[in-house]
Amino acid sequence: MTPLLAAFAPPYWLSTVIKVLVIGAVVPTTALILGVVFLFKIMSWMQSRLGPQEAGPRGTLQLLADGVKFLQKEDISPNGADLWVFKAAPLVVLASTLLLYVALPSSLHLVVEDLDVGVFYVLAVSSLSVIGVLMAGWASNNKYSLMGALRAAGQLIAYELPMVLAVVGVVIQAGTMSLNGIVLSQNDGAVFGITAIGNPFILTQFIGFFIFIAAVQAELTQPPFDMPVAESEIVSGYQVEYTGFRFLIFFLAEFATAFVFAGIAVVLFLGGWAVPWLPVDSDWYYVLGPAVLFGKVMAVAFLIFWVRFTYPRLREDQLQSFAWKFLIPLALLNIVVTAVLKVVL
Amino acid sequence: MTAVSDRDDISSLVAEATDNRVNIDFESEGMTLNMGPQHPATHGTLRIVAKLDGEQVISAEPICGYMHRGYEKIVEVRTYPQINALINRIDWLGSFANEVPFILAAEKLMGVEAPPRAQWIRTILFEMSRVANISLFLGDFGLQLGGMTAGFYAFRDREFVLNQIEAATGGRFHPNFDRIGGLKDDLPKGWISDSQVAMDKLLAFCDEMENLLVGNEIFQSRTRGIGVIPADVALSYGLSGANLRASGVDWDLRRDSCPPGLVYDQADWKVWTHPDGDAFARTWVRLQETREAAKIVKQLLTTIPAGPVMAKVPRIIKVPEGEAYVATENPLGEMGYYIVSKGDLVPFRVKIRSASFNNISVLPWVARGAYVPDLISILGSLYFILGDIDR
Numbered sequence: 001m002t003p004l005l006a007a008f009a010p011p012y013w014l015s016t017v018i019k020v021l022v023i024g025a026v027v028p029t030t031a032l033i034l035g036v037v038f039l040f041k042i043m044s045w046m047q048s049r050l051g052p053q054e055a056g057p058r059g060t061l062q063l064l065a066d067g068v069k070f071l072q073k074e075d076i077s078p079n080g081a082d083l084w085v086f087k088a089a090p091l092v093v094l095a096s097t098l099l100l101y102v103a104l105p106s107s108l109h110l111v112v113e114d115l116d117v118g119v120f121y122v123l124a125v126s127s128l129s130v131i132g133v134l135m136a137g138w139a140s141n142n143k144y145s146l147m148g149a150l151r152a153a154g155q156l157i158a159y160e161l162p163m164v165l166a167v168v169g170v171v172i173q174a175g176t177m178s179l180n181g182i183v184l185s186q187n188d189g190a191v192f193g194i195t196a197i198g199n200p201f202i203l204t205q206f207i208g209f210f211i212f213i214a215a216v217q218a219e220l221t222q223p224p225f226d227m228p229v230a231e232s233e234i235v236s237g238y239q240v241e242y243t244g245f246r247f248l249i250f251f252l253a254e255f256a257t258a259f260v261f262a263g264i265a266v267v268l269f270l271g272g273w274a275v276p277w278l279p280v281d282s283d284w285y286y287v288l289g290p291a292v293l294f295g296k297v298m299a300v301a302f303l304i305f306w307v308r309f310t311y312p313r314l315r316e317d318q319l320q321s322f323a324w325k326f327l328i329p330l331a332l333l334n335i336v337v338t339a340v341l342k343v344v345l
Numbered sequence: 346m347t348a349v350s351d352r353d354d355i356s357s358l359v360a361e362a363t364d365n366r367v368n369i370d371f372e373s374e375g376m377t378l379n380m381g382p383q384h385p386a387t388h389g390t391l392r393i394v395a396k397l398d399g400e401q402v403i404s405a406e407p408i409c410g411y412m413h414r415g416y417e418k419i420v421e422v423r424t425y426p427q428i429n430a431l432i433n434r435i436d437w438l439g440s441f442a443n444e445v446p447f448i449l450a451a452e453k454l455m456g457v458e459a460p461p462r463a464q465w466i467r468t469i470l471f472e473m474s475r476v477a478n479i480s481l482f483l484g485d486f487g488l489q490l491g492g493m494t495a496g497f498y499a500f501r502d503r504e505f506v507l508n509q510i511e512a513a514t515g516g517r518f519h520p521n522f523d524r525i526g527g528l529k530d531d532l533p534k535g536w537i538s539d540s541q542v543a544m545d546k547l548l549a550f551c552d553e554m555e556n557l558l559v560g561n562e563i564f565q566s567r568t569r570g571i572g573v574i575p576a577d578v579a580l581s582y583g584l585s586g587a588n589l590r591a592s593g594v595d596w597d598l599r600r601d602s603c604p605p606g607l608v609y610d611q612a613d614w615k616v617w618t619h620p621d622g623d624a625f626a627r628t629w630v631r632l633q634e635t636r637e638a639a640k641i642v643k644q645l646l647t648t649i650p651a652g653p654v655m656a657k658v659p660r661i662i663k664v665p666e667g668e669a670y671v672a673t674e675n676p677l678g679e680m681g682y683y684i685v686s687k688g689d690l691v692p693f694r695v696k697i698r699s700a701s702f703n704n705i706s707v708l709p710w711v712a713r714g715a716y717v718p719d720l721i722s723i724l725g726s727l728y729f730i731l732g733d734i735d736r
Contacts, residue, residue: 234717
């Protein structure tokens, strides 16, 4: 059986161009979808509002209209700002997001770059955004920005650790660091000898899933961990001086990162793009894979945004003690138990 | 003997001076953070100059006056009915409550008393404005601590009270309904049963807030033990209202010295206090007060007597010569008007004692050593209205 599209092997330059175009199209689209569905619509319904109504059918094009509006705005940089750094900061944040999309598999072949150490790569590039955030905070020449950036730096670095440790359990269980390998090993697995749904790691790594989602929430600076952009304390922190297009890039990066983190959670814990009763090399996955992944991502994103819209925010020191005193010991315990069981069973 | 101790003293002084010099060398200057006049947490135009060491507040000084409208001076050239329309704007979230102490003071000077029906309706509307005011506080405090949803729920459910106030008075925010000697109008048809329904909805809203916000662990960790004001400090700074009761002082003007013209003794209700004096206590006391206010309204609605709503007063109101001070327990705390009249169409001098001005004065004391996020908890829980500070 020769899969239809797998035989399509363009030259290197063409495949690179295609990949760049795909990422360039996917990142804003996912950000738009999350923004409209969750930030505008579901948040409104949770808060007994209607949300946007006018632009497009039931206001679905509101974010597009807002984006166009942002593009028209003047590009203002504050007095005394470090201009180059100020202008580069949103791009650095966006670059981190783009790099994350590179490794996210949406089927066996539909992946920009199937890395052997995909998990490692994803966790590494996700921390790059800290640099952008620090750049933005420092270069803005604003006290609120600086405080926000320092908070963000402390928070993002603190929550890298529980995130990595939460993923270690999955890696031990799957025996591979390749994201596609993790999907395949979940698909091949069995729960108590039943192979019908494979073995999504959330069943065994539920502690890991909880820690991962909590850490993702902190990485995305969303409530209850949104102190870096707390609007009632430090007036949106490092974003406060950004206008127009540059603010739009921050916004895009935030929501695209939310999507890709939800996608990584799906790949690691919920079986990724695979459907258990369909062979993984089936041609159907060229359509089904992205659809399945998208559906699961929306479910995880709903969880993330549900928490975001409901909880108040913690204080910075409470956030740190939550990470160091609770999440990290729990993750270490999870690793030990997983490793012991892996050896014993 | 003395010489030795002198030498000891001198050497200790030298050591101390050296220490000080070293400390000065190593001390960082700190940062001055200007919060406001435009800042989301000050909901209005309050400015707070905070000196920070990192994120820790060394000193915080509230600077008010950005919204000073000179009411105390303006009212010297306004007749009493005109003043009534003006002072609505002091605490704009509980407008009707602003009118009552002024009208009561004027009535006291004139020796007029409103008929019983007017007294009942006055008390009902007073408590309704309290419910409208404090229910918004509950949501707004949630909003300041990052819980967006609570804010929207508060705006949604406050509307039920505002609708009732509008139905009775014609104004959602600025009723201008109270008159010397009674009220402008009688209640519209069906208002009493509608108000019962609205109060039930507000009681349900209080339960919802308790589940969503006040009972939330994150909320409690942000407010418990934050901004503790002991009872003696609260008294010495002249705090009043829920801020004082949250410090454990059982003091409520509605119960202790209710001026004639309000009928709080006709309802069965309770003054809530909390021993802790922290931000959580202030929120909790306000939550309970909203419930009590709704209960007072519900009870009084069933016992409104029949009769006129206006006593016999002259068409052109001239207040006889004299001085009077009447204070009531407003949503934000004690609000009083000291009126000096020379027997003219206009008052000679009016001093407005509004609660927020005193409540915010404790901020420098309570903010020392707090973190910037705690400053928000403290500001939010002290609950001030800018119009009530600046007048």
